[in-house]
Amino acid sequence: METVDLELERKEILRRYRRLLKVAKPFLKDNDAKLIKKAFNTSLEAHKEMRRKSGEPYIYHPLAVAQICVEEIGLGTTSIVSALLHDVVEDTELEIEDIDRDFGPKVAKIIDGLTKISGVFEYGTSQQAENFRKMLLTLSDDVRVILIKIADRLHNMRTLESMSRNQQLKISSETIYIYAPLAHRLGLYSIKSELEDLYLKYTEGDIYKQIAEKLRETKAAREKFIKDFIAPLEKELTDHSFDFVIKGRPKSIYSIWNKMKKQKIPFEEVYDLFAIRIILNTRLEHEKAACWQVYSIVTDFYKPNPDRLRDWISTPRANGYESLHTTVMSKTGQWVEVQIRTERMDEIAEKGYAAHWKYKDNGAQESAVEVWIRRVREMLEQDNSSAIEFVDDFRTNLFNEEVFVFTPKGELKILPHGATALDFAFDIHTEIGSHCLGAKVNQKLVPLSYILNNGDQIEILTSSKQKPSEDWLRFVVSSKARSKIKEYLREDKKKLTAQGKEMVERKLRQLHIDLNNITTNQLRAYFNCKTPIELFYKVGKGFVDVNEINKFKNLRQEKSNGKSEEISDAKTFENQIKKVRGVESDMLLIGEDMDRIDYILAKCCNPIPGDDVFGFVTVNEGIKIHRTSCPNAVELMSNYGYRIIKAKWTSQKEIAFLAGLRITGTDRVGLVNDLTKIISNELKVNMRSITIDTNDGIFEGYIMLFVHDTKHLEILMKKLSKVAGIVNVTRFDSQTTA
Template identity: 40%
Template structure:
C-alpha cells in the first residue's frame, strides 16, 4: 500500500483535478511507479517516486496533454527498473510508450568513449523531439526538477549539470517559448555556478521590489489607467496591468555585458498591459507614448514580426515621473498565455488527433540531420547555433520570413535557402540595392540572391559566413574541388610518367591500384596530393624494365635525372640551382619534380611541413645554359663593376641582369643574374672575381 507525503499528495491532487476524465489512467500510472520504484531513493533520501510525480506536476502546470503527464510519471521506469517499452505499450498505449522510449537514455549500449555516449544521448533526444516535440517538453520538466534538487549532488556534478542546462535545455525552452521553465532554469544555473552573484542580485531585487511597486502604483500606473479610460470613455476595454520584473539571470547578463553595477540599472521597473485584441495593443501603445516620452531605440514590434518560438508582444521603454525608465510590454491574453507556456498554450495533441508537428518545428529535423559528429562538445555547439537567441528576421522576395543568428551575412542567407543557391551565389540585392556578399543582415531586410552557374565557393568565403551550415557546405565543396584537381593532376602525372618509362598507361594504373590497394580515383588523388611520391612509382617499375630517361641507380630514395628538359622536371626559380649543386626535389602538382638547392628556404619549409613530398635527386650536368644569381660585395671605386663583369666573361658566363647599390660605408652591393653551363665555370669565375682589388665576398643567392 503506497503512502504519500504532503508534497506528493498535493501534486497528485492538482494533476487529478486538471485531468478528471483520465483519472483512472493517471492513478494506474501512479500505482505502477510506486511498484516499480519501490525501495529506490534519491540523493536527498526521499522516495524516488517524488521525482516523477514532481515532473508530472510541472507538465500539468504548463497545460500539457494527459499523454505527456502520464509519460512524465513513467519517464524513468525503463531506464532505472526492469520495465520494457513493450510493457509500457501494453499497459498505457502506444503514444505514452513512444514518449517514454524517446526519453530513455541509451547508456545500456557500449560506446568507445564517455564523450561518444554523451553525444549519442543528445542525438537520440533531438531525434525523438524532431518526431514528437512533447519528448523535449517532458525532458525540460525532468531537468527543471533535477535543477531544483541539485543541492544534494557533489560539487563537480552540480557544475556539470548546470553547464549542460544553460548550453542545451534553457535555449530549447526559449525556442519552444516556455518562458516559465526557461527563466527558472537560467536562475538555477546561476545559483550553482556563481552563488555569490546570484545571492547579491536576489537580495537587490528583494530590496527594490517593494519600492518599485510603490512607485508604479503611485506615480505611473494611475496615469496609464486615467489615459486609457479617458480615451475609451464609455467603451472601456477589458485590460489588466501587471508588474513585470526581470529574472536574476537576465540582470546578471546585463550587468556583465554593459559592465554596470547593480545600482546603475535603470530599467528594472516594468509593467505588462494585457488586452483583448491586436488592435487594442497598438491603441494602448499610442496612449502610453502620448503621456510618457519614449526612449529612442527601445521599441520592438513582435506582433507583426513574431519570434520563431511564436512569442508576440509590443515592447517599449518610456521615461516616467521622476525621470525613471519603465519598460512596458503590451499583448493580448492569448499572447500572454503563449509567452508563459509556449507550445503548451496552444497544444495540438488531443485524443485521437494527429501527432504531426507544426511546420514551425521543422528546424528540429534540420538540427538532427546536420549533426554528424560523435564529439559531445561539437554537438552542443551545433545545437546552440540552431537555438540562437540573438536573431535577425529577414524577408525573401516572396515575403517569407527567414530567421538567422545576429551577425549573419547575405551569404549565410543564401546557404540557408539551399546549398546550390549558396554555392552559386554571385551577388545579393537587399532592399533594392546591390550589396557585397559580406553584408551583415538587419531585421526587416528584404533579400534577393542572384546566382551564376559558373560561380563557386572560394576559401575567402569562410571569412564571410558566420553560420555552421554555411561553413560546412563551403568546406565540403572546397574539399571535393581540391580532390577533383588532385585526381586530374595525378592522372596527368602518371600518364607522362608512363610515356617516359615506356609502360602502357593502363598497365601502370592496374599495377599501382593493385599494389596500393586503391581504386583508380583514389590512386590519382593520392599521386596528385603527393601521398604517393613519384620516386616510389619509378622504383616499382624499375624492377621490371630498364628505363630510358629516368632510372633507379640503387640509391635509397634517390633519382638520377638524365634529361631535365622533360616536362616532369623543372628547376626552382626561387634558388636557381645548377647541376653539381647539392639539390633535392619537391613534388609539385603542376610542375612534376621541382629541383631546389639544399640551402633554399622554400626547400627547408617543405622538409619541415611536407616531408612526404621531398625526394633526393642525383642531377648530372647537361649541355645547356642554367640561370642562377650571384652577389658580390666590394669597396666601391670607379671601374669595379666593369672588372667584375669581365671576370664573368672570361669564364664563359653571360650576364642577364645586373644591379648595384652603395651604402654609407662605401660598400658596393652588386647583384647579378647569370647564365652558366657548368659548376666548374661558375667556380672559375668566383676565383677571378675574388682576385679583383677591393672585392670582399662573392656568393650565390638562394631564395
C-alpha cells in the same frame, strides 16, 4: 521508529499524487484518471527501493516532473503518464514493449525518446553531444519528449542542493549551455529564467545571494514606484472600457547580473530592474488594434525611448512569442519596460509550445515554432559533422534572434541574426547557394559576405563556374548553408586525408615506427592537431611537412626515457597522482604538485589562491587551472566533463599570482601617484603594468599586479577604493581563450 517514517512517507507520496490529479482534473477525459493512476502505481512499484541523493523516496522526482508538465508547461494526460514513467525503463526490469502494451504506442515512443537521452554525464565528450543530437531527433517525432526533458532538468536543478560540488558545477553548466536556451526557444520564458537563476545560485553563490538580498531590501520602494506608475494608466484604460490586468515584476537575478557584468556597473545603477505587463482580454480579431491603442495611452503619460520599441505582434518571434514592448521614462526619471499583450499572447509567452496548440485552428498556417522545428529536422537530416561541431552549430544557429528579409517577389524569409547574402542564397535553394557570385540588395550590388538587415530585398546573382570554398564558412551563419558548403568540401577533404595518411605511413616505415593508435595520437599532439583526420589532411594539403616526423622521432625517444604516462583525461590523471603520491586521489593540490605534474594557470581568467577553481586536461598543454566563474567554464564543463578534475589551493604565501584591477573615478592631479604609493610602498605589491585613460575629467585605469591570494587582493581593493576620486574598483579577467 522506522515504520513511522515509512508511514509518513507513504502519506506524503499520496498527498503529492493527489495534488497532481487536482491540477490535471480540468482537462481529464473518459479514461484518463485510470491511466494516470496505473502509471503512478507502476512507477511507485518500480522505484520502491530507490532513494534520491537527498535521501527522499525516488518517486518524489517523477511526481514533481509530471506536476511541472501540467502546471508550468500546460501539457496533457499523455505527458503526465510519460513523466511518471520517464525513468522506469532505464532503472528497472521493464522494457519499452511492456510500456507499449500497458500504456499504448504514443507513451512508449516518448519514453523511448527520453531513455535514449538519459545519462548525459557519461564518460566522454562526444557522448554528451551525441545525447543532445538524439534529443533533437526526437523533436521530429514528438516535441513532448523535449518538454518533459526540460521539466526533468528543472526539477533536478531545484533539488541540486544534495549533489556534490563537482556535479553541481557540471549539471549547472550544461543547463546554461543547452537547456536554458532550449526552453527559451520553445517559448518557456519563466522556466528559462528560473534555470538561469539556479545556474547562478550554484556557480556564483555569493553574487546570487547579494543580488537576491538587494532585491528584498528594495522591494517596498519598488512596489510603491510600480503603484504610482500604473495608477494613471489604470484610470485611463478603465475609462476606455478595456478589460485588463496590470502586473509589475522584477527582472530575474541572472539578467540583473548579466547587465551588471556587461555594463560594468553595481546593482544600484541597474535602472530597469522591473517590467510592467499590461494584459488585455479581447477578441482575436481586435487584438492588434487594442494593443496599439494601449501603447498610445501609455505614451500619452510617459515619453517612450524610440530605439526601444519592439513590435512582435506584426511579426512574432520564431518561437511564437507575440507582444508589444516599449521602454518609457517615468516621472521620477527611471526607464521602465512596458509589455503590452493579450491573454492568449500571455499564455503562449508563459507556456510556449504547449499553449500554441490550444489556439491553433485546423486550417491555420504553419506557426513560427513549427517552422523552427522543421528547420531543426532539416538540419539533422543534412548534418553529418561531428557531434560536438553539430551542438556548437545548433546553438549559434537556432538560439539566436532572427532577421526578416524579402525575395524580389516580396516573399518574407526569416533567417538567423547575422545572416549574409550567401545564407539567403542557400535558403532559396542549394544549387543557387553553391553557384552564388554576389547579390543585389535594395537594387545595389553587394558581396556574398554582406550582412542582411531587417526589411532588405535581395536578388541573387549566380554563375555555373562558381564553386563553394573553405573561405565561405567564415561568413555564413545558417545551418543549411554551413552543412551544404561542408558537404562540398568533405569529398575533397576525404581524398587529401587518404593521400596524407599514405604519406605518413610511408615515412614511418622508413623510420621503423608502426602507425598504431598511440603513435597517431602522439603525432596529432606533436603537430597541434585536434584529430588524426586533421593531421592527415594537413599533410595531404601540404600544411605539414612529412619530413618533420624525423624531429618527432627524436623527441619521442627523449620522452620515453622520462615520464611514464601522458595525462589525457581525468582517469589518467588519477593514475598519475597515485604513482606520484602513493595514494588514491582525484584532487590536484595547486602548489604541492607543481614539480611532479604539469599544470599552468589559465590566462583567460587568471585564477589566484582563494578562487573556486577546477583543472582542465588540454590536448597538448597539460592541465590548465580555471576559475569556476571563468568565461570559458560553462563550455568546458558541459562539453568536456571527462577532462574536468577537482583542484584546490594549498597555502603558499611566497608565490605571487597575476591579477587585474579596473579602476574608475574622477581625474585629479596626483591621483596616479596616490594609487602607486598604496600598491608599492604601503602593501609592497609588485605591478606588472598600469594603463590609465582620461576623458572629460573621468578616468579608467587597468592595473596588472602580483598578489598572494583573494584576501590579499580584497585588502588592496578596499584601500584603493578609499583614495579620493576613486568611484569603483573591480577585478577583471583578461579575455583570452582557454
